[in-house]
Amino acid sequence: MLCPHNCILKEEQKGICKTRENHKGTLCTLAWNNPCSICLDPIEKKPLNHFLPGTKTLSIAIAGCNMRCLNCQNYNISQKSPKETANYNYTPAAIIELAKKYKTPSISFTYTEPTVYYEYMLATAKLAHQNNIKTVIVSNGYINKKPLQELCNYIDAANIDLKCFDPALHLKLTGAKLQPVLDSLLLLKRGKIWLEITHLMIPQYSNNLQTFEKMCQWLVKKGFDSTPLHINRFFPQNELVHLPATPLTTIGEAGQIATQAGIKHVYLGNI
Ligand code: SF4
Structure with a gap:
């Protein structure tokens, strides 16, 4: 009941996310203690411009994603099962120790889609709060309401990727519906x-x-x-290498449209 795809799995079959498997009739997660990426990033790289500005955040990811974005720049980890990536072995407690060691005021669940390693994220976020460390999700927002409500108790900040406002194109671009993302916002x-x-x-x-x-x-x-909007320029990658980069004029016009519509904090990125 975690993700709006609501996959129904045969024995030994994995969900679209590649992190959940029907193991002899029991739904199991393959995402536990096995992050494939751990990094120190400026918080502005998430991007978050109004949350703990000027600080570093401990950024972690486990392989897998519940979208299939044609443009995904992290496809070598987002479109893989945790069984297919080279992983570290870090319990939630070990992640907290790492954040303390590097004195980061926050931990970010990022790079892939944190929803697909929900249990690990939740356990780490709970421990983080017990240790006065803030928590951040960088997410596609494709998650069901109940698990997101539970997560809200332990998350301080989120950057949600609102990829496309046209439902049919959203589906074509990501393999997922738009409405659940709007509901998450x-x-x-x-x-x-x-x-x-x-x-x-x-x-x-x-x-x-x-x-x-x-x-x-x-x-x-x-x-x-009052929610900051980051309008980013696209560069050709993954399955969209045949497309040109977004014209700079389009980014500029989009910035003006957003401001005229009443959005107070508009940022133009990748330019
Ligand atoms: S939601 Fe993010 S990680 Fe997942 S496929 Fe799309 S761009 Fe990649």
Whole structure:
């Protein structure tokens, strides 16, 4: 009941995320104590510009994702099962010790999709709060309401990727529906989690300025006018290497549209 895909699995079959498996009739997670990436990043790289600015965050990921973004730059870990990646062995307690060692005021669940290693993230986040360390998710927002509500008790900040405001193109680009992502934004807002939103302008998918304007109007109407919006330039990668980079003029126009729609903190990224 974790993810809106609601996969139904035959014996020994894995879900779309590649981290959950039907093992002789029991649904098991393959994501526990086995992060494939651990890094120290500036918090602005998440990107979060209004949360603990100027600090480093301990960034971790376990392999897997519940989206299939054609543009994914981390596809070599996001589109793999934890069984297929080279992993470290870190319990949640060991992650906390690492954060203390490097004196990072926060831990970020990032790079892949933290929803697919939910149990490990939740256990680590609970321990982090017991140790006065803040927690951050960098997520596609594709998660069911109940697990997100539970997570809100232990998460301080989120950057959610609102990839495309056209439902059909969102499905084509990511393999997932748009509405659950919008529901997650609203839930995080109600849960008073510090929120910033990222939108990547991909030619032919998410750089239509009329659709972008509709997205900004929806955000303002739903009370996200003070939520920082990061509008990022796309560069060709993964399955979209045939597309050009987003024209700089499009990024500039999008910035103006967002500001005119009433969004107060607009950032242009990758430029
Ligand atoms: S949601 Fe993020 S990690 Fe997952 S496929 Fe899309 S870009 Fe990659």
